[in-house]
Amino acid sequence: MAESSTLSLFAVTLVCLLTLVVGGLGLRLSRATSDFYVAGRTVSPRLNASAIGGEYLSAASFLGVAGLIYDIGVDQLWLPVGYTLGYLVLLVMVAAPMRRSGAYTLPDFAEMRLQSRRVRLIASILVVGIGWLYLVPQFQGASLVLTIVAGVPGWVGGTVVAVVVALAVGAGGMRSITFVQALQYWIKLTAIAVPACILLVLWLRSGAPHPNVADPSWHLALTPRGPDDHPTYRVYSMMIALCLGTMGLPHVLVRYYTNPDGLGARRTTVTVLLLLGIFYLIPPIYGVLGRVHLPELPLDVRPDSIVLRLPNAVIGGLTGELLTAVLAGGAFAALLSTASGVAMSVTGVIDQSLVRPYLARVTGGDATGPLGFRIAAAASVIVPYAVTRVIEPIGLATMVLLAFTVAAATFAPLLILGVWWRDLTRAGAIAGLVVGAFTALVSIGVSITAGPFEGWLGALLATPAAWCVPLAAVVAIVVSLATPKSTPPGTIRLLVRLHTPERIDLRSRSLD
């Protein structure tokens, strides 16, 4: 185990240093505040697609998907499918209009569309909340990786990632992160695909033995795992959360503002679908081969660790240790890139909504953008880090699903109605956001703290997207229809800008 930990620590350190060095290089390039936010909008679709892939594939994708497939079986294959199809829904519903809106962040869009500071405030709170929900499993994943490969206590990994992310985001802003993220997609893909290919070849050579699982629900799709389990409802609800939640994740739409125009935003998304599809072919291999070689894990070992345990279980020796090091480095790349992307967006919102107005008041308007930005960067990381020190870890992918559910129940109705429906009013938007956030958070919170419950109650509370999302949308529509007087002024003008192709010269476009 000693060589293993040396090699793996080397890989993890290398990835951390790479992130910091490339982030530092970006610092020299970023000068104006707009550079910090959206890379000066000079990022090409291909680079941008790699960056989106690099940012999106998190610890949940790298470790969690394989862990859940190992643990629960075929029904968890829906998880990566949902992660991918979220981009298809995003593409057809909001990609080009969001880019044309010219807004930097989700709260910017909410305020622009509804001409309301109150809507902006609610959207800001939601972005920060969802971002923190998403950061927690990244820090937990870091702890998991370092504990397995190096035997260090759990707090070390989370602390390392929190510090590196705060430094990288605070130092370079988004331009540096764009290059880092693009690079990280390819690091992750290589790191997960090469060991998988070696393991597959060895498995075929040994006569392709079947995975050794007694539970029939592992093999057979939609088989209840208990007497009153409702697997079909859970699958549908999970798919709704993932397909609609993607567009409401704070770090996803920010990426779209770095496209040159609406067409670029669409083409970027097509490439993203390709990159994600290639990546998600791999994790199920670990889940299945895990059941071939390690049919049962001890009770105190988390299934999320299966990716990292497999090489040593199959090959052993120096090769096994080398492959483990590659996987540990890849997992860290996954954590770091997602965590920096999310922290970046949360930082942007905290900076714009809280820090900058405060600094402007204190210094009489002399505050420099970068200073406030760095203060916000620290704040965005400290809170979720503190949470990881307090709560018990649940599965990485399960935790990420919570963030998707809240995003789907709040921002998805707001964005889709905002882009396509001219009768959305302020009151309707606020009602939808509040109802969606409240129902999603309460049902998940109750399910985690007081559950798990049996039967339909358990299914409806644990995966609430199937009823929360339609409820939030209906509330937004009904309240909008009941309050036509709070239709924001300039709605049509904004919709013209969102939907008109760039080649048509609009005066209203020169306002952004």
Next chain:
Amino acid sequence: MTTTGPRPTRIRVTSSRRGAGRPTSQSIARDLDEQTGLGDVYLAGLMRAQFRLSALVVGLAFLGIGGFPVLLLAVPATRSLTILGLPFPWVVLGILVYPAAWVIARWYVRQAEKIESDFADVVGQQ
């Protein structure tokens, strides 16, 4: 000091281009900009065309993704069917769904760009 010479002839300042109007491509862009009734009609048409396309893609995805569990439950044999030694649901969810999503996305982008270029042509040539 006053001039004593003949009074200068009066010059009329008029536009020889009165009625010629501005280039039309700009004027419809202006209609869009200024939310005239005409601009509103154009916007509504563009949004309807784009939304129909988007709804079609979402509908297709919903049929495929929402229909797959229905197929598995309605025809239990599909749950244990194997293709090249791999179970059918694993093949569909683990492999086939990704290229399918990519092909649909490419098709969507081409159609959406076509709608936009048609729109630009109409606005430009009117």
